Amino acid sequence: MTNIQINFLWTEFESPVFNASGPACTTMEELEKLWKSEACAIMMKSATYEPREWNPEPRYVDLEMGSINSMWLPNLGYKKYIEFSEILKQKYNKPVFTSVSGMCMGDFPKMVKEFQENSQVDFIEVNLSCPNVIWKPQIAYDFEATENILCLVENLWDKPIWLKLPPYFDPIHTNQVAEIIAKHPKIKFLTCINSVGNTLFINPEKEEVVIKPKWGFGWLGWTYIKPIALANVRAFYKILWNKVKIIWVGWIYSWRYVFEFLLAWASLVQLWTSFVQQWAEVFERINNELINYLKERWYKNAEDSIWKLKEL
Ligand SMILES: Cc1cc2nc3c(=O)[nH]c(=O)nc-3n(C[C@H](O)[C@H](O)[C@H](O)COP(=O)(O)O)c2cc1C
DSSP states (O other): OOBOOEEETTEEESSSEEEOSSGGGSSHHHHHHHHHSSOSSEEEEEEOSSOBOOOOSSOEEEETTEEEEOOOOOBOOHHHHHHHHHHHHHHOOSOEEEEEOOSSTTHHHHHHHHHHHHOOOSEEEEEOSSOOSTTSOOGGGOHHHHHHHHHHHTTSOSSOEEEEEOOOOSHHHHHHHHHHHHTOTTEEEEEEOOOEEEEEOEETTTTEESOOGGGGEEEEEEGGGHHHHHHHHHHHHHHHTTTOEEEEESOOOSHHHHHHHHHTTEEEEEESHHHHHHTTHHHHHHHHHHHHHHHHTTOSBGGGGTTOOOOO
């Protein structure tokens, strides 16, 4: 019997794969679909302190090999996700994650405290890869702001904190962020990576950009970002292997990518685009494919493949 369960802390994940935060986990109806699927956990949409509306359309466009978007973080506000966590935990038996995105520094500790003390979520993902102030970098590219937020949220109670990070493109930056994270032992998990920001696609026939907000500049996902995600997972593993666990996001489409990321030391994987393209069936398909592949390779457990990547 091949086993794809992953265990860490006190939690048993039935498989390594679940959804990343994004529009398809915003409402209770969407979250219930996730519960019924073979996703190993339920991630909710990134919550802000106040509810937020959508950017004007077109704000999301499927591309030949991925997608570009600028949604403006539409969500129902954190209070709704506290309510949803109660319902999800009462009715269903799966780990539940919240994701929090502050629009100013003070929003982060306020929301984390509420989710720590008054919600049923098992884990809190702090999304540092969103711009919170116009004309300032996303938080995780501002190392002083990152350090301040970690100081503000780390001691608010004992539910584990995960950081969702953007991609880093220079090893010096990866080292600097890793140094900050290492100073905060309560940070136990990193989710790498969020969509790649500040990208541009144009339609040459129409002679125009493809999305309306921000002059066409938007966030890129799926196939384009996989090597960047893989390199970020591996780079953080190299520096922080004994301090954090790493969750990979960025073009998970089949067992092959899950296996690659386990080899490179991701403990779990999240997917967004594949989920919205194929809905809940994607989890069942990938889990079955992964079981078959591990059997072929004589692995008894998915966990045995973590760490195994050889270097030449
Ligand atoms: C339309 C859209 C909305 C997203 N919203 C969020 C969000 O609210 N919070 C977050 O942490 N990531 C968000 N993401 C990023 C995804 O969670 C994920 O990191 C990214 O899409 C890469 O995964 P993929 O290649 O499987 O799509 C969003 C992505 C897309 C395409």
